[in-house]
Amino acid sequence: MSREFSWRTREANLARMRGETFDVLVIGGGIVGAAVARDAATRGLATALVERGDFASGTSGKTSRLIHGGLRYLRDFRIPLVRQSVRERDRLLRVAPALVVPLRFVIPVYAGKGLRTWSLRLGLFVYEVLSRERTLPRGRWLSPRDVVAEEPRLSPEGLRGGGLYFDACADDARLVLAVVRDAAEAGAAVANYAEAVELIRAGERVAGARVRALAVGDPFEVRARCVVNATGVWLDRLRGGGEGHSVRPTRGAHILVPRDRVGNVDGVALTAKRDRRVMFVVPWGGWSLVGTTDTDYDGEPDRVRPDPDDIAYLLESVNEAFPDARLTPDDIASAYAGLRPLVRREGRGDGASDVSREHEVFEDPDGLLSVAGGKLTTQRAIGEDVVDLVCERLGLDLASATRDRPLGPAMTAAAEFRSIGFDDATADHLASRHDPSDLRMALEEPESRARIDPDLPYVWAEVHAAVHAEMALTLEDVLVRRLPIFYESRDQGGSVAVAVAARVARLVGWDAEQIQAEIRGYATLIEEHRAFRRDPRA
Numbered sequence: 001m002s003r004e005f006s007w008r009t010r011e012a013n014l015a016r017m018r019g020e021t022f023d024v025l026v027i028g029g030g031i032v033g034a035a036v037a038r039d040a041a042t043r044g045l046a047t048a049l050v051e052r053g054d055f056a057s058g059t060s061g062k063t064s065r066l067i068h069g070g071l072r073y074l075r076d077f078r079i080p081l082v083r084q085s086v087r088e089r090d091r092l093l094r095v096a097p098a099l100v101v102p103l104r105f106v107i108p109v110y111a112g113k114g115l116r117t118w119s120l121r122l123g124l125f126v127y128e129v130l131s132r133e134r135t136l137p138r139g140r141w142l143s144p145r146d147v148v149a150e151e152p153r154l155s156p157e158g159l160r161g162g163g164l165y166f167d168a169c170a171d172d173a174r175l176v177l178a179v180v181r182d183a184a185e186a187g188a189a190v191a192n193y194a195e196a197v198e199l200i201r202a203g204e205r206v207a208g209a210r211v212r213a214l215a216v217g218d219p220f221e222v223r224a225r226c227v228v229n230a231t232g233v234w235l236d237r238l239r240g241g242g243e244g245h246s247v248r249p250t251r252g253a254h255i256l257v258p259r260d261r262v263g264n265v266d267g268v269a270l271t272a273k274r275d276r277r278v279m280f281v282v283p284w285g286g287w288s289l290v291g292t293t294d295t296d297y298d299g300e301p302d303r304v305r306p307d308p309d310d311i312a313y314l315l316e317s318v319n320e321a322f323p324d325a326r327l328t329p330d331d332i333a334s335a336y337a338g339l340r341p342l343v344r345r346e347g348r349g350d351g352a353s354d355v356s357r358e359h360e361v362f363e364d365p366d367g368l369l370s371v372a373g374g375k376l377t378t379q380r381a382i383g384e385d386v387v388d389l390v391c392e393r394l395g396l397d398l399a400s401a402t403r404d405r406p407l408g409p410a411m412t413a414a415a416e417f418r419s420i421g422f423d424d425a426t427a428d429h430l431a432s433r434h435d436p437s438d439l440r441m442a443l444e445e446p447e448s449r450a451r452i453d454p455d456l457p458y459v460w461a462e463v464h465a466a467v468h469a470e471m472a473l474t475l476e477d478v479l480v481r482r483l484p485i486f487y488e489s490r491d492q493g494g495s496v497a498v499a500v501a502a503r504v505a506r507l508v509g510w511d512a513e514q515i516q517a518e519i520r521g522y523a524t525l526i527e528e529h530r531a532f533r534r535d536p537r538a
């Protein structure tokens with residue numbers, strides 16, 4: 001059965017927000033806000049979620065796309081973080097099998113380059129022990145010859161051996177969308193392009209927020225008994241004088257480069273040439289996703305772009321590890337950067353190590369609950385933690401219901417896609433992204449089974465699904481987060497943007513002026529993300 005989740009759903013949800021008083025208003029539609037809303041709604045709380053841009057348009061759509069325990073955190077003995085991450089990874093593999101898929105990793109060890117043999121061996125052992133569910137195959141130690149057999153294009157020079165282990169990966173924006181949709185299915189009123197411009201108070205206590213929503217007129221009040229601030233790196237903007245915690249952003253950049261040039265078979269964890277930090281090369285269809293950097297950021301969080309130094313750092317590292325790759329900036333299909341909302345605690349030093357990668361929930365004197373930090377992987381546990389506190393504040397005794405709740409499309413879907421006329425390759429592609437019911441309603445549309453770009457698996461029916469079943473409101477929503485053509489096409493979707501805009505216009509009723517504005521906005525986005533090419537450092 002198809003469930004509409006469109007601009008019409010959004011309008012109805014915004015109308016609900018004007019009229020109802022909610023148990024909880026969640027501000028921010030990244031993975032953290034989405035997970036809080038899902039946990040609250042599935043416990044039966046009256047829940048609203050507002051996101052000022054598109055869902056996952058902040059950090060949560062710009063990650064390394066790993067659902068992982070974080071093997072590298074064992075180096076700093078962050079056992080509780082790794083234990084929680086491993087368990088949530090295993091849980092996601094079980095409840096979201098179409099969205100979250102296993103990924104095999106090789107981690108080579110070289111003489112004098114960062115990692116030591118004994119510490120990696122110990123790390124791999126502890127990593128296995130921490131996985132209670134044993135959802136993934138066991139890892140093992142590899143001799144230098146085994147490493148080369150697994151990843152023949154890795155540099156053999158100084159190779160001491162390596163580890164083979166398993167983690168998982170997911171399309172981050174689609175994971176966020178699945179969590180948001182599940183929250184909505186459980187009764188939450190959710191809306192993208194709806195910004196909380198200020199908090200409203202009853203006496204000294206926060207009692208909701210004034211919300212300005214795209215295309216619905218004047219700002220209006222959304223009333224709630226409890227307000228959760230899940231705005232990531234924007235967290236401090238909403239807090240009125242709350243002290244003790246704040247967010248310290250660091251920037252992480254990624255590039256997508258042709259996989260046949262890099263030659264990685266599976267995932268590879270390597271150490272960066274410049275500072276020997278652990279970074280990843282992740283297979284992503286025909287591309288290798290390479291990331292990430294980690295640098296302090298004090299610029300404007302709204303417009304984070306990869307800079308030439310990020311690009312140089314990533315290229316020199318991947319070229320060192322895979323010497324035949326010889327990548328240059330011209331080989332990069334796309335690049336992106338996001339900000340980690342790391343929590344800084346008052347009274348600690350200023351170094352990067354004084355900020356936590358674990359999530360923190362804290363309460364201001366006016367009752368505002370803020371949550372920051374954590375990982376894409378641990379989203380469900382973060383949601384549970386926050387809503388436990390919400391329930392405590394509301395005097396309710398309701399248990400979390402998300403531990404075993406299915407998420408995203410069912411795994412049996414590929415055969416169904418074939419039965420409605422998609423070829424094998426397209427059916428496999430669609431099965432990892434959609435519920436067949438979301439595409440069925442598009443099948444009468446012209447060319448619905450045809451590819452949008454001949455080099456990529458995305459079909460026109462998915463544009464229809466983006467608009468009707470995934471609340472895409474803009475051309476950028478469709479081409480960046482619903483169908484990631486922005487990342488995976490050599491021209492970042494520039495050559496299909498006009499046709500896609502025309503199709504969306506027909507579905508939602510844009511006029512000629514709006515179509516032009518959407519196309520211009522998308523062209524600017526591409527240009528900004530390619531600006532690094534003009535700098536000789538890259």
Ligand SMILES: Cc1cc2nc3c(=O)[nH]c(=O)nc-3n(C[C@H](O)[C@H](O)[C@H](O)COP(=O)(O)OP(=O)(O)OC[C@H]3O[C@@H](n4cnc5c(N)ncnc54)[C@H](O)[C@@H]3O)c2cc1C
Pocket residue numbers: 027028029030031032033050051052053054055056057058059060061062063064065066067068194195196197230231232233234238250251252253292337338339340341372373374375376377378
């Ligand atoms: C480079 C990088 C790589 C990473 N890789 C991984 C990985 O591979 N695996 C993993 O598990 N974790 C990873 N992480 C960590 C993880 O991605 C983040 O911790 C997580 O996405 C943070 O989610 P969030 O919801 O707090 O923030 P965000 O996703 O930024 O969400 C906050 C949202 O709030 C909205 N907002 C702001 N102000 C308002 C307002 N006034 N009203 C309404 N909405 C508002 C913003 O538009 C934004 O969408 C990575 C992080 C980075 C930076």
